[in-house]
Amino acid sequence: MTTEHTAEHWLGRSVKRKEDDRFLQGKGNYVDDINLPGMLHMSILRSPVAHARINSIDTSAAAALPGVVAVVTGELLAQHNLAWMPTLSGDTQAVLATDKVRMQGQEVACVIAEDPYIAHDALELIEVDYDPLPVVVTPQQSLEPGAPVIRDDKEDKQDNRIYHWEAGDPEATERAFAQADRVVEYETFYPRCHPAPMETCGCVADVNPVTGKATIYMTSQAPHAHRTVFALVAGLPEHQIQIISPDIGGGFGNKVPVYPGYVVATAASLLLGRPVKWIEDRTGNLISTGFARDFYMKGQLALREDGKMLGLRVNMLSDQGYAYADAQPSKLKAGLFHIVTGSYDIPAAHVVTDGAYTNKAPGGVAYRCSFRVTEASYFIERLVQTAAYELGVDPVELRRRNFIQPEQFPYTSATGFVYDSGNYEAALDKALEMLGYEDLKAEQERARQEGKLIGIGLATFTEVVGAGPSKDYDILGLKMFDSAELRVHPTGKAILKIGVQTQGQGHETTFAQIVANELGIPPSDILVQHGDTDNTPYGLGTYASRSTPTAGAATAVVSRKLRDKARELAAHLLEVAPEDLEWVGDRFQVRGAPDRQTTIQEAAFAAYTNHPQGMEAGLEGVTYYDPPNMTYPFGAYAVAVEVDRGTGQWKVKRMVAVDDCGVRINPMIVEGQIMGGLTEGFAMAAMELITFDELGNCIGSNFSDYLIPTSWETPKFELGETVTPSPHHPIGAKGVGESATVGSPAAFVNAVVDALAHAGVRELEMPMGPDKVWKALAEAGLAE
Numbered sequence: 001m002t003t004e005h006t007a008e009h010w011l012g013r014s015v016k017r018k019e020d021d022r023f024l025q026g027k028g029n030y031v032d033d034i035n036l037p038g039m040l041h042m043s044i045l046r047s048p049v050a051h052a053r054i055n056s057i058d059t060s061a062a063a064a065l066p067g068v069v070a071v072v073t074g075e076l077l078a079q080h081n082l083a084w085m086p087t088l089s090g091d092t093q094a095v096l097a098t099d100k101v102r103m104q105g106q107e108v109a110c111v112i113a114e115d116p117y118i119a120h121d122a123l124e125l126i127e128v129d130y131d132p133l134p135v136v137v138t139p140q141q142s143l144e145p146g147a148p149v150i151r152d153d154k155e156d157k158q159d160n161r162i163y164h165w166e167a168g169d170p171e172a173t174e175r176a177f178a179q180a181d182r183v184v185e186y187e188t189f190y191p192r193c194h195p196a197p198m199e200t201c202g203c204v205a206d207v208n209p210v211t212g213k214a215t216i217y218m219t220s221q222a223p224h225a226h227r228t229v230f231a232l233v234a235g236l237p238e239h240q241i242q243i244i245s246p247d248i249g250g251g252f253g254n255k256v257p258v259y260p261g262y263v264v265a266t267a268a269s270l271l272l273g274r275p276v277k278w279i280e281d282r283t284g285n286l287i288s289t290g291f292a293r294d295f296y297m298k299g300q301l302a303l304r305e306d307g308k309m310l311g312l313r314v315n316m317l318s319d320q321g322y323a324y325a326d327a328q329p330s331k332l333k334a335g336l337f338h339i340v341t342g343s344y345d346i347p348a349a350h351v352v353t354d355g356a357y358t359n360k361a362p363g364g365v366a367y368r369c370s371f372r373v374t375e376a377s378y379f380i381e382r383l384v385q386t387a388a389y390e391l392g393v394d395p396v397e398l399r400r401r402n403f404i405q406p407e408q409f410p411y412t413s414a415t416g417f418v419y420d421s422g423n424y425e426a427a428l429d430k431a432l433e434m435l436g437y438e439d440l441k442a443e444q445e446r447a448r449q450e451g452k453l454i455g456i457g458l459a460t461f462t463e464v465v466g467a468g469p470s471k472d473y474d475i476l477g478l479k480m481f482d483s484a485e486l487r488v489h490p491t492g493k494a495i496l497k498i499g500v501q502t503q504g505q506g507h508e509t510t511f512a513q514i515v516a517n518e519l520g521i522p523p524s525d526i527l528v529q530h531g532d533t534d535n536t537p538y539g540l541g542t543y544a545s546r547s548t549p550t551a552g553a554a555t556a557v558v559s560r561k562l563r564d565k566a567r568e569l570a571a572h573l574l575e576v577a578p579e580d581l582e583w584v585g586d587r588f589q590v591r592g593a594p595d596r597q598t599t600i601q602e603a604a605f606a607a608y609t610n611h612p613q614g615m616e617a618g619l620e621g622v623t624y625y626d627p628p629n630m631t632y633p634f635g636a637y638a639v640a641v642e643v644d645r646g647t648g649q650w651k652v653k654r655m656v657a658v659d660d661c662g663v664r665i666n667p668m669i670v671e672g673q674i675m676g677g678l679t680e681g682f683a684m685a686a687m688e689l690i691t692f693d694e695l696g697n698c699i700g701s702n703f704s705d706y707l708i709p710t711s712w713e714t715p716k717f718e719l720g721e722t723v724t725p726s727p728h729h730p731i732g733a734k735g736v737g738e739s740a741t742v743g744s745p746a747a748f749v750n751a752v753v754d755a756l757a758h759a760g761v762r763e764l765e766m767p768m769g770p771d772k773v774w775k776a777l778a779e780a781g782l783a784e
């Protein structure tokens with residue numbers, strides 16, 4: 001009798017998240033849950049002023065407080081050559097201030113005490129004598145001649161410019177503009193915001209005084225890279241450093257940089273011979289760690305009368321704070337901002353970028369961004385809408401006339417990106433259909449006659465994620481490959497170890513699904529391990545939606561390697577040639593005699609109990625995957641809003657988001673990623689803002705000033721999908737973790753601007769609080 005066997009499919013299946021059992025039952029294990037015997041607690045004293053010379057620091061009263069074990073200052077660190085540390089973009093940042101403070105909230109001293117409350121209380125006993133200096137809070141001010149030189153700690157630094165970097169072809173762009181019938185200009189500012197994860201940063205540093213081994217439990221999105229940086233900063237041998245990222249309560253980019261707290265806690269543990277815990281408070285997190293955006297952008301689009309785009313010029317000025325600390329590929333000074341041509345076939349482009357120091361927190365890039373794609377996407381999607389108004393064509397129509405067409409892929413953009421695959425019009429059609437675009441436009445017209453304001457906004461964005469191919473992508477010289485190690489044990493249960501590190505994205509589930517898809521071992525039989533540098537292969541970590549494109553690919557490749565070996569084992573067991581076997585998803589069958597079969601579990605057992613002579617025992621392997629290209633997920637977002645003419649408040653009537661991230665491993669997790677990302681995009685458009693007064697005081701240093709939406713404010717999202725597989729990824733998947741945050745802000749702003757556009761309004765700066773919208777209404781004569 002022949003057995004008809006069909007293996008279960010593990011891709012495209014909404015497997016429930018394996019990690020949720022422990023999270024939902026309060027059994028997560030976060031850094032603050034870690035308590036070691038003899039552990040001390042550290043608290044950080046931060047500068048109240050944005051720019052000042054430090055005349056003196058008196059720590060005597062703090063040191064005398066009962067329970068205080070030590071007070072660490074920059075001077076002490078300087079004796080160990082630890083007062084400054086490298087940033088991920090090759091600049092330097094103070095660990096603890098020595099000569100000057102250069103931003104409000106800068107780390108000045110640390111108290112180590114027997115309990116966290118004593119450590120905190122002792123901060124008030126430290127006397128610091130500051131001599132205030134002129135403060136610079138915008139990059140425009142900072143680049144003016146005569147501005148105070150912020151980084152005068154560097155001998156050769158005479159001004160505040162960090163970089164000047166260009167992409168594209170200036171001559172070709174000039175020619176395009178010379179041929180243009182119309183030139184449309186647009187200028188905007190993408191303000192500073194903050195990822196504000198639920199869990200702040202922190203660590204428990206445990207340097208063993210006998211062995212010298214440093215075990216550091218740390219809120220890290222990139223444990224391996226951080227270990228290497230630690231080895232370089234502290235001069236500790238790398239094998240003597242183990243970084244463990246346990247469960248992480250949200251990262252969103254905030255946990256990519258190395259922060260002073262980690263370094264001081266480790267140094268303190270080394271000096272004191274006891275474990276030291278540092279848990280950042282909310283203000284410390286908002287005021288001093290990886291901010292996002294702060295990009296000033298302006299540009300021109302050259303068009304033919306019929307709406308065909310011919311050329312694009314963009315100038316960007318970036319506010320980097322007092323240190324250039326963007327975690328981004330070394331070669332690319334403004335990250336991937338030069339993908340600013342977006343989803344459009346624009347033959348010529350020239351992008352000029354500059355970065356400047358200011359008296360503000362460093363960090364850069366963070367917040368669901370894939371290295372500045374967020375700003376680029378915002379800019380082009382706003383510019384295209386502006387162009388549509390200027391030309392008097394429907395924004396849908398202008399997009400259609402300029403989309404890169406499906407047959408043009410792989411498509412090389414004017415600034416050198418090779419888009420892997422896409423079908424932009426299909427995604428747009430789907431979004432318009434879901435929204436009922438034509439009906440809504442009619443409703444908008446009717447409403448206007450009744451004195452009501454409805455706006456419709458679109459964004460048809462392209463992302464670039466999965467950094468990246470080693471020929472172009474490295475951080476501090478470390479190439480941006482990623483890895484997977486897979487062991488299948490004798491009973492057919494497996495353990496997968498990966499170089500990336502989940503912060504809530506569900507890797508324990510989706511990566512198990514990738515193995516299951518290749519080997520037929522059910523995900524429940526596969527343990528996914530990550531975040532421990534001693535027990536996982538080297539990888540650059542989780543950010544820039546790179547896990548699926550890089551480590552996900554490595555996982556598929558290593559699984560296939562094991563399947564090849566399993567084939568040999570099955571052939572041995574069935575006494576046939578390997579070529580005579582057919583893989584059917586979870587077992588090998590003899591071609592023509594399908595009831596003769598060996599399951600993957602049987603093959604695994606044989607690998608340890610009955611392997612053929614001459615073959616190595618065991619069923620395990622490791623793959624380091626160097627992606628041949630980035631992946632280019634995309635989407636079409638459509639928002640309809642209603643704006644209140646009396647108050648300036650706006651409400652989302654509809655929000656439709658069609659995403660294409662290639663093959664979806666776990667649709668439920670993908671939708672969760674998109675919902676979360678849309679919420680954050682809405683947050684930036686509506687309320688999130690870190691700003692500063694002229695003295696450099698940070699406004700947005702707590703949750704009553706820095707507004708993050710709750711479920712109450714968050715609109716309802718309607719999701720749709722199209723599937724255009726990545727041609728170079730082993731399972732056709734593209735990254736998706738950041739798409740919604742990248743794509744959605746422009747859709748929200750386009751919608752609110754659209755409600756006012758008939759009265760000539762072209763720009764509203766984010767966040768579009770009711771005050772700002774009301775002012776625009778009043779100026780346009782629309783307020784009531």
Ligand code: MCN
Pocket residue numbers: 249250251252253367368369370503504505506507510511542543544545546547548549552661662663664665666667669670673676733734735736737738
């Ligand atoms: N996935 C899938 N099918 C695809 C693509 C992805 O099933 N075609 C799944 C993945 O396997 C993974 C999740 O979706 O479980 C996200 O995958 P990916 O796009 O590869 O992104 P990363 O895992 O690298 O996550 C990073 C990304 C970034 S950079 C930020 S910032 C962000 C984000 O993820 N931070 C998050 N989403 C977050 N979600 C939570 N809950 N917490 C954060 O801190």
Ligand code: CUM
Pocket residue numbers: 221251252253254256365366367368369370371542543544545738
């Ligand atoms: Cu830039 S935020 Mo994510 O890439 O960790």
